[in-house]
Amino acid sequence: MTQNLLPHHIAIIMDGNGRWAKKRLLPRHAGHKAGVNTVRLLVKLCAEKGIEVLTLFAFSSENWRRPTQEVNLLMELFMSALQREINNLHKNNVSLQIIGARDAFSDKLQQLIAQAEKLTEHNTGLTLVIAANYGGHWDIVEAAKRLASHVEQGILPCHEINEKLFEAQLCLANLPEPDLFIRTGGEKRVSNFLLWQLAYTELFFTDTLWPDFDKVLLDKALESFATRQRRFGRTGEQVSENA
Incomplete structure (x- = not known):
């Protein structure tokens, strides 16, 4: 696949660890451990393919509702x-x-987390973003709070707020928006992940559980992406003329 048909930024909901373990009569945390191996593989593959950014949804703000033991094990695994x-x-060279x-x-x-970010902050290869205790609603509300504070302090007139200023307050403000969203595990929803940033992202869903996601499936997702005509509100004819 030629470089210009590759996404700059891939965002993934890594779903199915628990079900993967249950199918094998293993405890749920065994699925989460197996999922870490898949993360390692995907980071390697994306770096080799020249993908600029890989964002992984590791732990949502809603995941605190899970059983306490599972949450504690997830925190230990993260650490x-x-x-x-x-x-x-x-x-x-991963940041x-x-x-x-x-x-x-x-x-x-x-x-x-702070030490890991500082160690890798000047690396120029793949940027790996881990969303942990993250929610799209939270991201948008926090951005709104920061802009409201600027207005309250007299730094920013309310009428000057626009999409560009709002985006600058969001978590991925320094990175390109996702071009390709992948969700494993068979569910077909975005589950409060990057709600603002996914506005024009191409979606790819697979029934494969996250620990079983591999190079073949990544290539399938990339091949699907390469066939999409990304119009961003324009007509197909306009896109073709400007290609």
Whole structure:
């Protein structure tokens, strides 16, 4: 596939870890551990293909509703994965960014996140974004609060607020919006993920559970993306004329 037909930014909801484990008569956390292996593979594949940004939905703001034991195990897995993988990411020129409300995490986890981001901040290869304790509604509300504060302080006249200023307050403001959204596990919804940023993103759904997602399926998603005509409100004829 030629480089100009590849997405710049892929966003993925990694769904199906628990069901993968249940099918194998394993505890749910075994599925989450297997899912980390898939993350490692996808990071490698995207870096090799020249994808600029890979954003993964690791833990939503709604996931706190899960059983306490599972949440605690997810937090432990997040921490251990950071400790184990960060040097390898740095070695491979990957820049790591974590988006979401960090104040709900333990002090130790917050410190690890800050250290990992600082270590990799100047890397120029793939940007890996992990959405943890993230929700699209939260992202939009936080952006609105920051703009409201600027208006309240007299820094920004209310009538000057526009889409560009609003986008600048969102979590992915420094990155291109996702071109391709992938969701594994058979569900066909975006589940409060990057609600603003997915406005014109191409969607790809698969029944495959996340631990089983592989190079073949990534290539299938990329091939599907390459066939899409991205019009952004224009007609097909206009797009063809400007191609």
